[in-house]
Amino acid sequence: MQRRNREINIFSMSALDLFASGMGAFILIAILLFPYFPHTGDSADTEALKVALDDANAATEEQAAAVEALQAQLAEALRLLAEKPEPTPPTPVPPVPIPVPEPKPLPGAKTQFPDIDLVLVLDVTGSMGSALNALKREIVSFVRVTDKLSSSIGIGIVAYGDRQYRTPVTVQPLLKISDSPANFKRLKRFVDALELRHGIGKGRNDDTPEALFAGLKQAVNSRWRKEVEQRMIVIITDAPGYPEERMATLKLARNFVSSKKSRISVLFVDTDESVPLDLKELAREGKGNVVEGGTSLTSGILQAILID
Secondary structure, three states: OOOOOOOOOHHHHHHHHHHHHHHHHHHHHHHHHHHHOOOHHHOHHHHHHHHHHHHHHHHHHHHHHHHHHHHHHHHHHHHHHHHOOOOOOOOOOOOOOOOOOOOOOOOOOOOOOOOEEEEEEEEOOHHHHHHHHHHHHHHHHHHHHHHHHOOOEEEEEEEEOOOOOOEOEEEEEEEEOOOOHHHHHHHHHHHHHOOOOOOEOOOOOOOOOEOHHHHHHHHHOOOOOOOOOEEEEEEEEOOOEOHHHHHHHHHHHHHHOOOOOEEEEEEEOOOOOOOOHHHHHHHHHOOOOEEEOOOOHHHHHHHHHOOO
């Protein structure tokens, strides 16, 4: 049988005693010193913070009240603005018109033709296709324009080719066009029937000059109306006449324009060549104009008619 251990554990008992003694001493000291501990709830800093917080709350309430007042004022202003009628725009005052003087007519320009008889002497040889086609296109507008510019206009056409043909000239006699639709139809039929040719019948064309003298002679001998104020011949070509007929052509022109109301002008339609001297001399002797191509045929004829 084992013998009971009767030794006393001195360390366990000592530790308990020591802990109890220390706890009692701490409690006693705490009780004695408790009145001397600081009371933080009554400190000056805390009181200052409380006052500042109260002031901030008061300022916030004042600002909120001010915002509400401004919002109310804004709403009232918007209401009054919506009720206020829009201002009536002022009646515009038209500007005072500045007087514009009547334009003066250009020197030498005419806006009205006198009563006139016009004969077109037209070269219809091979190189004149563009001019002939232009006449066919523009004959209606040309007659309308001239009829408006003159109270009485008569128009005739002499188509010429080369003198080496049996009949180098074809003629539409002078017709009074104003107030005569029937005469205008006759004129238009003649123009529409024109063709590029050097003449009628047998012949040949192996040189540059054309039967200008024959065409001009036929035009000069037209049945001019006695009552008209102006007699006008316009030669439309791109080549001069025969050199050996030059003097006879100029003499024919001088005789024709011996009457003050008679004139001869030249419309030169070849834009690649300069106007031959013979044609310039013919226009000078005919007391007329030389007009170079580049414009419409109607414009060119009108320029040829207008004499300074």
